[in-house]
Amino acid sequence: MKTAKFPKNFLWGASSSAFQIEGGWDEDGKGMTVADFNSFKRSEKQADSKVASDFYHHWKEDIALMKEMGMKIYRFSLSWARIIPDGEGEVNQKGIDFYNNVLNCLLENGIQPFVTLYHFDLPYALVKKYNGWECRDCAFAFERYAKICFEAFGDRVKYWQAINEQNLMIRVNERMNINETDLWKADKIRAQMDYHMFLGHAMAVNACHELVKDGKIGPAVSSTCTYPLTNKPADVWSAKMNDWMKTNYCLDMHMYGEYPGYYMRYLEERSIVPVMMPEDAAILKSAKNDYIALNYYRTLCSSYLPATREHPAGERVYRGNEVDFDQYGYCRDEKNTNLEASDYGAQIDPMGLRIVLNEYYQRYHLPLIITENGLGTADVVAEDGKIHDDYRINYIRSHLQACSDAIGDGVDLMGYSPWSVMDLLSSHQGFKKRYGFIYIDRQDHDIKELKRIRKDSYYWYQNVIKTNGDEI
Numbered sequence: 001m002k003t004a005k006f007p008k009n010f011l012w013g014a015s016s017s018a019f020q021i022e023g024g025w026d027e028d029g030k031g032m033t034v035a036d037f038n039s040f041k042r043s044e045k046q047a048d049s050k051v052a053s054d055f056y057h058h059w060k061e062d063i064a065l066m067k068e069m070g071m072k073i074y075r076f077s078l079s080w081a082r083i084i085p086d087g088e089g090e091v092n093q094k095g096i097d098f099y100n101n102v103l104n105c106l107l108e109n110g111i112q113p114f115v116t117l118y119h120f121d122l123p124y125a126l127v128k129k130y131n132g133w134e135c136r137d138c139a140f141a142f143e144r145y146a147k148i149c150f151e152a153f154g155d156r157v158k159y160w161q162a163i164n165e166q167n168l169m170i171r172v173n174e175r176m177n178i179n180e181t182d183l184w185k186a187d188k189i190r191a192q193m194d195y196h197m198f199l200g201h202a203m204a205v206n207a208c209h210e211l212v213k214d215g216k217i218g219p220a221v222s223s224t225c226t227y228p229l230t231n232k233p234a235d236v237w238s239a240k241m242n243d244w245m246k247t248n249y250c251l252d253m254h255m256y257g258e259y260p261g262y263y264m265r266y267l268e269e270r271s272i273v274p275v276m277m278p279e280d281a282a283i284l285k286s287a288k289n290d291y292i293a294l295n296y297y298r299t300l301c302s303s304y305l306p307a308t309r310e311h312p313a314g315e316r317v318y319r320g321n322e323v324d325f326d327q328y329g330y331c332r333d334e335k336n337t338n339l340e341a342s343d344y345g346a347q348i349d350p351m352g353l354r355i356v357l358n359e360y361y362q363r364y365h366l367p368l369i370i371t372e373n374g375l376g377t378a379d380v381v382a383e384d385g386k387i388h389d390d391y392r393i394n395y396i397r398s399h400l401q402a403c404s405d406a407i408g409d410g411v412d413l414m415g416y417s418p419w420s421v422m423d424l425l426s427s428h429q430g431f432k433k434r435y436g437f438i439y440i441d442r443q444d445h446d447i448k449e450l451k452r453i454r455k456d457s458y459y460w461y462q463n464v465i466k467t468n469g470d471e472i
Helices: 036-040 057-067 093-110 126-129 137-153 183-211 233-256 261-270 280-286 350-362 389-406 458-468
Strands: 011-015 072-079 113-117 160-164 217-224 226-228 294-297 299-302 368-372 411-417 438-443 446-454
Touching: 036 126, 036 280, 057 160, 072 160, 072 233, 072 438, 072 446, 093 137, 126 137, 126 261, 126 458, 137 446, 160 183, 160 438, 183 233, 183 261, 183 280, 217 233, 226 233, 233 299, 233 350, 261 280, 280 389, 294 350, 350 368, 350 389, 389 411, 389 438
Parallel strands: 011 072, 011 411, 072 113, 113 160, 160 217, 217 294, 226 299, 294 368, 368 411
Antiparallel strands: 438 446
16 A cells, blocks of 8 residues: 655644643742642652753753754643642733743744643642532633633644543543542542533633634543454454543543433443533533544553453442443453553554544544654663664654554544653653653653753654655
């Protein structure tokens, strides 16, 4: 099959998030976030968010490196707590000033900002006041924050994402600050939080279209592609349900403004249907997304979980009509022996990217952009002072080939912005696990001088962008 060409105005870029890159966690009036709180709990074992990659003090140098690499877009997030320290009170002008400086510098260097409003870092004051998203007030606080950002930055930022990976974030208790030990009660809280995030997302979408001239906004989901362990019909069903319960229900809610039938049945059978106000239906249905962003790292494999078998991890299992299930779906995780895995267990599968690109485009008929895709591993500085990361080049090359194939299939793919522009704080591996094109010379407990070093992948990706993907 002939390799498809990337579109002329393809948005080549790279990504990051505020709490993982900025540092300056409490400087110039910034408030604490959930991400800060959780990273501080691990400070004895790994790096925390206090310094991270110190973009807060190196942004000019870092943007110069982005320009040199040829980036067309920079996908990054704003820190809600840097702009509104307590999440819903007074605006911190110094936070606004910081992001104004970053945005102006990006544009001066020919880089289009692609901005995420919320990337795992809810202001901790909202946790203490409302238990975060469990309270409806949090959704309206998010709407206000979004409007403040649109009004402050919308003259220069035309591409927006409201919430990063809601469908993944909601399953991670730490990121949602869910401390309930009773699993049913925890999942009831989870369902209510999830619903309020959908409401907040919808209100942000509507506000963007109201306040930002020519503004475009969409969700960023953690994509899921699950293969059945065997061709037994029950295993095939388990794989489909894993994708539906982890990702597709979320996209359906964003696109259509209501839960699909299988997900409502799940909520009803579990007796965890969230409280929904009558006026919400109109808000949820009125929000029209302009594109879909997806983050892709790996595929999954599953088998059918019969009602008579114990759950493999020993968690409490809830009985449906035919199978047991929990919030992860009607299945048990299996190892796909046909795939190699990264050092941290993610199975490497470029074909899975082609599959999800085709599936999402055929299902929703909206332009797509990849806002995360990358290989996390422990890079080493060689004796020559360089980082020879051929393994990362091979990973990205194979996934870009999958993108090209998907474009040839008819998918409207408008950009590729892998994770990450530079090494940054990994939530559970600190600086042991690195994704960047740019090496940050620090260790978990030795920040050194934070020297920036271009990896081999930096120069390779620079040429990919220069040739618009013709030389992958």
